[in-house]
Amino acid sequence: GGREPPRHFLELMDLEPATLRRMLDLAVQAKRGAVAGKPLAGKTVALIFEKPSTRTRVSFEVGIRQLGGDAIVLSAKEMQLGRGETPADTAKVLSRYVDAIMLRTDSVAKLRELAAHATVPVINGLTDVSHPCQLMADVMTFEEHRGPIAGQVVAWSGDGNNVARTFIQAAARFGFTLRLATPAPLRPPQALVDWARAQGARIELTDDPAEAVRGARCVVTDTWVSMSDEPTSNRHNLLAPYRVDAALMAKAAPDAIFMHCLPAHRGEEVTAEVIDGPQSVVFDEAENRLHAQKGVLLWALGLA
Numbered sequence: 001g002g003r004e005p006p007r008h009f010l011e012l013m014d015l016e017p018a019t020l021r022r023m024l025d026l027a028v029q030a031k032r033g034a035v036a037g038k039p040l041a042g043k044t045v046a047l048i049f050e051k052p053s054t055r056t057r058v059s060f061e062v063g064i065r066q067l068g069g070d071a072i073v074l075s076a077k078e079m080q081l082g083r084g085e086t087p088a089d090t091a092k093v094l095s096r097y098v099d100a101i102m103l104r105t106d107s108v109a110k111l112r113e114l115a116a117h118a119t120v121p122v123i124n125g126l127t128d129v130s131h132p133c134q135l136m137a138d139v140m141t142f143e144e145h146r147g148p149i150a151g152q153v154v155a156w157s158g159d160g161n162n163v164a165r166t167f168i169q170a171a172a173r174f175g176f177t178l179r180l181a182t183p184a185p186l187r188p189p190q191a192l193v194d195w196a197r198a199q200g201a202r203i204e205l206t207d208d209p210a211e212a213v214r215g216a217r218c219v220v221t222d223t224w225v226s227m228s229d230e231p232t233s234n235r236h237n238l239l240a241p242y243r244v245d246a247a248l249m250a251k252a253a254p255d256a257i258f259m260h261c262l263p264a265h266r267g268e269e270v271t272a273e274v275i276d277g278p279q280s281v282v283f284d285e286a287e288n289r290l291h292a293q294k295g296v297l298l299w300a301l302g303l304a
């Protein structure tokens with residue numbers, strides 16, 4: 001006994017606002033080149049992917065190397081995990097080899113099982129219901145462009161998916177107002193909204209994108225078909241009115257920024273005019289995955 005539990009990064013709701021703010025401060029330092037030396041020297045991080053990835057995969061691998069550590073990228077289908085070895089046994093084995101584990105999975109239950117049995121930190125690299133690394137980068141990006149996010153209004157128009165649900169958690173943890181416009185069948189779970197409101201968050205739900213974006217400093221959307229979804233024409237019909245186009249952006253604050261976690265589908269959830277236009281900060285947002293995850297890693301490994 002006596003050993004401290006590992007510092008898992010599973011859900012924003014599990015972590016204190018001050019802890020998350022500390023990670024973001026580290027991220028800003030990392031971006032400025034103010035993280036000295038090679039703090040991850042001698043450390044190895046396993047990056048496990050059950051689903052495709054460009055940003056998460058490359059930003060974690062590059063970030064770990066830049067901090068002096070080693071990354072091992074693993075495709076779940078090439079692991080025994082992909083043919084029935086339990087997340088619990090995988091966690092116990094990998095904990096003997098590596099210093100931290102990142103998992104991208106289509107089932108949050110697998111992430112939770114992995115974390116429950118790992119003796120090293122486990123990082124959520126996206127599940128069917130959450131994407132906290134993305135939100136760390138998103139908050140960092142908003143603040144770079146528009147200053148402190150607390151008290152600001154952020155609008156979401158589209159599917160109430162894993163990223164939308166993590167925006168709800170982030171609103172509670174970072175103190176911004178979140179207005180979500182989603183079709184009623186694709187609303188985030190009421191229990192999550194109730195949790196955020198009980199934390200003091202201002203979460204407003206509507207089915208009207210114009211109402212959501214009115215005066216907002218940031219407009220956000222995401223794909224209509226997430227990796228855990230079956231693509232159906234019904235989703236497209238439901239979501240077409242939520243497309244972010246220039247007319248919708250014009251209803252937001254004049255200096256509103258546009259964010260999208262990427263990958264994007266021009267002409268579906270967002271028009272090319274908006275995502276490739278002057279209000280879009282999507283490539284800063286993608287870059288900030290690299291810096292934000294350095295903050296998460298330094299905290300998780302107890303190095304800062």
Ligand code: CP
Nearest residue numbers: 053054055056261262
């Ligand atoms: N935004 C994001 O997580 O992108 P990838 O799926 O490419 O990792």
Ligand code: NVA
Nearest residue numbers: 161222226227261262
């Ligand atoms: N909502 C998307 C995000 C991809 C980074 C998905 O889960 O596929």
